[in-house]
Amino acid sequence: MKPIFDRAISDPKRVVYAEGEEERVLRAIQVVVDDGIAKPVLIGRRDVVTSRIEKLGLRLKVDDDFELCDPQDDPRYREYWQMYHEIMGRRGMNPEFAKLVMRTRHTAIAAVMLKRGEVDAMICGTSGMFGKHYKHVKQIIGKGEGVKEMSTVNMLVMQSGVYFIADTHITVDPTSEELAEMVEKTADAVRQFG
Numbered sequence: 019m020k021p022i023f024d025r026a027i028s029d030p031k032r033v034v035y036a037e038g039e040e041e042r043v044l045r046a047i048q049v050v051v052d053d054g055i056a057k058p059v060l061i062g063r064r065d066v067v068t069s070r071i072e073k074l075g076l077r078l079k080v081d082d083d084f085e086l087c088d089p090q091d092d093p094r095y096r097e098y099w100q101m102y103h104e105i106m107g108r109r110g111m112n113p114e115f116a117k118l119v120m121r122t123r124h125t126a127i128a129a130v131m132l133k134r135g136e137v138d139a140m141i142c143g144t145s146g147m148f149g150k151h152y153k154h155v156k157q158i159i160g161k162g163e164g165v166k167e168m169s170t171v172n173m174l175v176m177q178s179g180v181y182f183i184a185d186t187h188i189t190v191d192p193t194s195e196e197l198a199e200m201v202e203k204t205a206d207a208v209r210q211f212g
Contacts, residue, residue: 026055036128036142038086038153039176041070043144048076048107053082058084059137061124064091086132089121098130106157125151129158148187167192168211171207201206 027029032195033050037043038060047058064086071078080086084210090100103116128140143151161168169185188190189196 021053023053027053027210030054030056031138032057032136034059034061034087034128034131034140036061036124036136036140037144039066039070040144041074044070044074044078044143046077047084048078051078059087059131060084061087061089061127063082064088066090072160085132089124089127089129095120098135101130102126109157115136123154124156126158129154133158142189154190165203166199167196167204169196173203180211 024147033056035043035058037048037065038047039062047060050058052054055209064080067086068080071080078084087094099113099117099120101112102120103111106116120130125142128137128142132140142155155160156168166190169189170187172183172186174183182204184200185192189200192200
């Protein structure tokens, strides 16, 4: 993993963490900040995040070590729900529900931030059900250019090596064309890791 970390440190990216209130995420953020791996953006309520940082004995400082997007009090809220409504309006979503989603669904907020170009990457799904996170990612970010079907890639770091496993979550019975696309796109992802 050293080459991956070295590359991340040489050009830290803005990464949004959807579950910014979770203890595991906050512990990981402490490592990210200490090692200079990325520029973290957390989604969470300010009072909850600060009290959990204190409870865990972490050295993190809101607004110094990471940016915080508080869904209850963020100046971009109007822009977020309007963009989300623009994306989802043709699917029958009304403005009131778009407002509710942008206050309560952290993965949707992170996906809007990524779509707007405010962050370079997002991490979500550390808690909750995969399908709910996937739904927001698919609806808001959608497929990449030239991608026919979405699929997942899991990276396992083990003592025997690093393994990449393609699509254990989405396509139940893939066609040969879908399998070929998964392999091609997974190979592209693996190359990005050097």
